[in-house]
Amino acid sequence: xxxxxxxxxxxxxxxxxxxxxxxxxxxxxxxxxxxxxxxxxxxxxxxxxxxxxxxxxxxxxxxxxxxxxxxxxxxxxxxxxxxxxxxxxxxxxxxxxxxxxxxxxxxxxxxxxxxxxxxxxxxxxxxxxxxxxxxxxxxxxxxxxxxxxxxxxxxxxxxxxxxxxxxxxxxxx
Numbered sequence: 001x002x003x004x005x006x007x008x009x010x011x012x013x014x015x016x017x018x019x020x021x022x023x024x025x026x027x028x029x030x031x032x033x034x035x036x037x038x039x040x041x042x043x044x045x046x047x048x049x050x051x052x053x054x055x056x057x058x059x060x061x062x063x064x065x066x067x068x069x070x071x072x073x074x075x076x077x078x079x080x081x082x083x084x085x086x087x088x089x090x091x092x093x094x095x096x097x098x099x100x101x102x103x104x105x106x107x108x109x110x111x112x113x114x115x116x117x118x119x120x121x122x123x124x125x126x127x128x129x130x131x132x133x134x135x136x137x138x139x140x141x142x143x144x145x146x147x148x149x150x151x152x153x154x155x156x157x158x159x160x161x162x163x164x165x166x167x168x169x170x171x172x173x
Contacts (some may be wrong), residue, residue, distance in 0.1 A: 003154050011094075012145030037153075042159050060112045069107025076100045095140040098128035098148050116155065123151045 102124030
């Protein structure tokens with residue numbers, strides 16, 4: 001999730017105009033933040049694996065709902081990009097991609113068995129819709145990319161905090 005967040009954030013920063021001289025330092029800071037979040041998440045997952053008892057559990061990534069959600073996204077994004085470009089509607093690509101990614105999160109609710117992804121999907125679809133409705137056309141890509149990046153970043157951070165709380169000695173008492 002942190003890596004996808006970084007991709008959205010990079011896209012958002014890259015769309016800022018004029019190309020700012022602070023692009024390099026911002027990119028570096030984003031990379032450090034993503035790296036730190038990935039490391040924290042990795043440590044949390046390893047800690048859970050060491051403390052939890054093994055049980056017969058199907059990985060969310062092997063569930064049909066996950067495969068359907070990812071296949072929808074993998075097919076819908078290129079098709080939407082090609083169709084929008086063919087009809088000279090390329091400015092709609094960022095919000096449409098954000099809406100497709102948001103809809104894909106609704107499928108992840110069943111795969112991961114958490115309502116969190118319902119909220120993520122709703123937020124990404126809302127960002128796409130509100131950007132088109134309220135922002136100037138020239139700023140759609142920036143609003144969509146930075147907004148979706150922030151949603152995914154907060155989601156990844158929230159999951160790590162939740163995992164750490166679950167693993168803390170105070171929660172075991």
